[in-house]
Amino acid sequence: MTGATIIFYLLAALTIVSGLLAVTTRMIFRAAIYLLFCLIGIAGIYFWLQYQFIAAVQIVVYVGGIVVLIIFSIFLTQQAGEKLPKQNLGRQLFSVLAVFCGLALALVQLAQYEFVITDGKPVEPTVANIGKQMLGVDNGGYALPFEIVSILLLAALVGCIVIALKSNTETA
Amino acid sequence: MQPGLYHILFISTALFFIGVYGFFTRRNLVTMLMSVELILNSVNLNFIAFNKYLWFDKMDGLFFTIFIIAIAAAEAAVAIAIIINLYRSHNSIDVEQTEELRY
Numbered sequence: 001m002t003g004a005t006i007i008f009y010l011l012a013a014l015t016i017v018s019g020l021l022a023v024t025t026r027m028i029f030r031a032a033i034y035l036l037f038c039l040i041g042i043a044g045i046y047f048w049l050q051y052q053f054i055a056a057v058q059i060v061v062y063v064g065g066i067v068v069l070i071i072f073s074i075f076l077t078q079q080a081g082e083k084l085p086k087q088n089l090g091r092q093l094f095s096v097l098a099v100f101c102g103l104a105l106a107l108v109q110l111a112q113y114e115f116v117i118t119d120g121k122p123v124e125p126t127v128a129n130i131g132k133q134m135l136g137v138d139n140g141g142y143a144l145p146f147e148i149v150s151i152l153l154l155a156a157l158v159g160c161i162v163i164a165l166k167s168n169t170e171t172a
Numbered sequence: 173m174q175p176g177l178y179h180i181l182f183i184s185t186a187l188f189f190i191g192v193y194g195f196f197t198r199r200n201l202v203t204m205l206m207s208v209e210l211i212l213n214s215v216n217l218n219f220i221a222f223n224k225y226l227w228f229d230k231m232d233g234l235f236f237t238i239f240i241i242a243i244a245a246a247e248a249a250v251a252i253a254i255i256i257n258l259y260r261s262h263n264s265i266d267v268e269q270t271e272e273l274r275y
Contacts, residue, residue, distance in 0.1 A: 057241055066245060123229055
């Protein structure tokens with residue numbers, strides 16, 4: 001067992017355990033913190049796979065952006081120290097059953113499936129390569145999806161402002 | 173055992189179904205949004221693992237992951253704007269009490 005293997009299993013355990021705690025704890029603020037650790041674990045797995053750029057994006061966008069947004073919305077909508085109401089036992093039981101069946105089905109399929117590995121030359125996922133292909137307009141370039149995503153982000157920005165704006169009748 | 177593709181696919185499958193469980197059982201909109209984030213992250217992990225172990229001569233999985241992260245950020249921002257607006261008008265973000273569009 002090498003050091004890399006031990007680190008991988010530690011990251012996997014961190015991800016899955018904190019993910020489980022994030023959906024089961026009844027303290028909503030703790031759920032957000034467990035989600036934070038789960039996302040950090042996933043970023044660690046990206047680092048372990050040597051996809052440094054994706055790991056950095058994961059930390060910046062998810063850990064630095066989305067989790068902070070979620071924590072702020074918890075502060076704005078929740079009374080301090082209040083626990084979430086207890087779950088209905090029947091619903092919990094059937095959810096566990098459905099999720100367990102789905103998990104078993106997916107894992108059985110996974111164990112039976114033989115993946116085909118390509119025989120091409122490996123491409124290093126460096127920032128230079130990513131940037132060239134991201135903005136490329138030739139075959140295999142991602143310039144069009146890039147532009148569409150930027151328009152989507154603009155639309156989301158405008159939509160957020162319009163939704164969160166106080167209506168005129170309220171302020172007047 | 174040396175970790176490989178199957179180990180990472182196991183993690184992402186587990187994360188996906190953890191997110192589905194949270195989505196089924198939670199009744200608070202913010203925690204449901206957190207479950208959706210878990211599901212999206214498991215998909216990202218899948219794309220990266222396939223790119224790393226099966227199609228290492230291309231970077232398509234990596235680009236899909238970047239675009240999914242961008243769309244997830246936009247989705248989270250819009251969802252939280254809706255949730256905060258809902259809290260303003262209903263004083264609650266429990267899905268059981270936001271039933272005006274139900275019928």
